Structures are given as structure tokens and as C-alpha cells.
């Protein structure tokens with residue numbers, strides 16, 4: 438059956454070679470892999486969700502106060518129907534919040550990594566969001582180690598490329614779809630911008646990935662976290678790891694449906710990391726697909742304009 442596999446990341450320690458191979462193959466085939474055995478406590482996830490629910494339940498006028506125009510939505514709140522998938526004319530049926538990495542304000546990256554903002558109406562939001570940020574950041578580094586080994590790089594190759602990465606935790610609220618036959622969808626077909634995305638605990642179905650020309654629903658087992666490749670890793674690996682198109686569809690027409698919540702973590706490189714194709718991914722069969730040199734920050738700005746956040 439055509440299905441994105443779920444792999445237990447504890448096997449990285451107990452049977453590394455087989456695990457790295459299976460995970461590498463899943464990412465090469467689907468651009469996606471589900472990860473179980475990750476050790477992120479269910480309470481951490483549920484307490485974070487509680488705080489995010491509480492925020493999205495606030496009146497629009499209150500939430501709107503945390504929208505910071507002109508910043509690409511990098512921190513704080515982005516209202517309903519703003520983000521629009523690249524090339525689409527219909528805005529997504531979602532609102533979301535962005536949490537960034539907490540860095541010292543004298544860091545060399547401070548200019549491009551703004552301080553976080555926090556909703557004072559939800560006192561637990563900050564602690565829960567930062568705990569989840571850190572847990573997903575650490576898990577992401579472990580996944581990148583397996584991805585590095587599979588393509589012949591040293592295990593720790595990505596560690597220093599992402600240690601101050603401009604990563605984003607994005608709690609999303611998709612309100613109930615009440616109108617029938619709207620042209621907009623919850624999240625239009627798109628590829629992620631970053632290196633890898635870790636998606637924790639979507640509260641309802643709807644995520645689909647394009648596989649061999651057909652939309653394949655992602656169904657997770659237990660507490661598995663959905664992981665996918667983004668455009669930055671696709672570029673860095675000269676498309677050895679594909680950034681696969683995915684979307685979130687509306688509930689089927691006529692079905693009454695509640696809201697949907699999800700929390701992707703977009704793991705980014707450090708802003709000055711170069712995204713030029715790695716020599717190990719350039720072969721006679723797969724010559725370099727890029728001629729221009731680009732940093733992660735330059736790439737990000739270009740893509741934020743594409744999706745109407747800048």
C-alpha cells in the first residue's frame with residue numbers, strides 16, 4: 438500500500454544502519470516520514486495545545502493587537518486569510534502565531550531574528566511554546582543526523598548549521614468551514630521553505646501529500662510526529678531530498694466539522710548559512726541545479742514575498 442511510513446527513532450541507537458536507510462528512503466520517495474518513539478512527553482504537547490486553544494479563542498480585536506505589519510509575520514499573530522500559497526489566488530482558511538528562537542540581543546543574528554512577543558491574556562503561552570520549541574528543535578537535529586548519514590555526510594554535519602537557526606514554531610487554527618463550495622482551502626498546495634518541518638499532533642484529518650501525481654492522506658499512528666523536507670534542504674541536497682507538495686483540505690462538503698489545530702515547527706538554518714548544493718549531492722546523473730549562491734536569509738525573504746507575508 439502507498440503510505441508514508443512511521444519509523445521509531447530509538448532505532449537510531451539500536452540499529453542505526455537499517456534505520457538510516459529506511460528513513461533516507463522514505464524521505465527520498467515521499468519527502469515525508471512519520472517519527473515515533475521521539476520521547477516528547479504527551480503532557481508537554483497537550484499543555485501547549487491548551488495554551489494555543491486559549492489564545493485563538495480570544496476576540497479577533499484582541500488577537501489583532503499582536504499582528505505586526507511589515508515583518509512577514511515572523512513573530513506574533515497573522516490573521517485569518519492572509520497567507521496565500523505561492524501561485525494561488527485564494528488565501529488559506531487559517532490564522533496562526535509565530536514563535537522564534539530566543540537569542541541574546543547582542544547576537545550577530547539579532548537584526549534578522551526579532552524578539553518574541555507574547556499574549557498577556559494567556560499566561561502559560563510563553564513557557565509552553567518555548568518548551569515545545571526546544572523539544573522539537575532537539576528532535577529535528579536528531580533527524581538531520583540520520584539524513585546526513587544517508588547521503589554520506591558526517592553525522593554532525595548539520596549541527597552547527599542549525600544551532601542558531603531562524604526556526605519557527607507555528608500554532609495554527611483552522612476555524613470550522615461553514616460555507617459550502619468556497620474556493621479557498623485550509624492550506625493550499627505548497628512546499629515548505631525551511632530545511633525540515635516537524636508537525637505535532639494535528640487535531641483532525643486533512644493533511645495530504647502529493648505522491649506520484651495523486652493526493653495521499655497522511656494518517657499518523659499513536660503519537661507519531663510528521664516530518665517533511667522543505668525547499669532549503671532540497672536546494673542544499675540538489676534535490677536528492679525532495680520538498681514535496683502538500684496541502685490541508687477542507688472537510689468534505691455537507692459534513693459538519695469542527696475546527697482544526699496543528700503545530701508545525703519549521704527548522705531553519707542559521708541566517709548566514711549557504712544553501713548551495715553540497716558536493717556529495719552533485720553527480721554526473723544529477724548535475725548541480727543551481728548556479729547562484731544564496732544564504733538562508735536571502736532565500737527566506739524571497740519566499741515570504743511569494744506567499745504574501747511580506
Ligand SMILES: O=C(O)CCC(=O)C(=O)O
Nearest residue numbers: 624629639644685699701
Ligand atoms: O496543518 C497542517 O497539518 C500542515 C500545515 C502546513 O503544511 C504548513 O503550515 O506549512
Ligand SMILES: [Fe+2]
Nearest residue numbers: 627628629683
Ligand atoms: Fe507546509
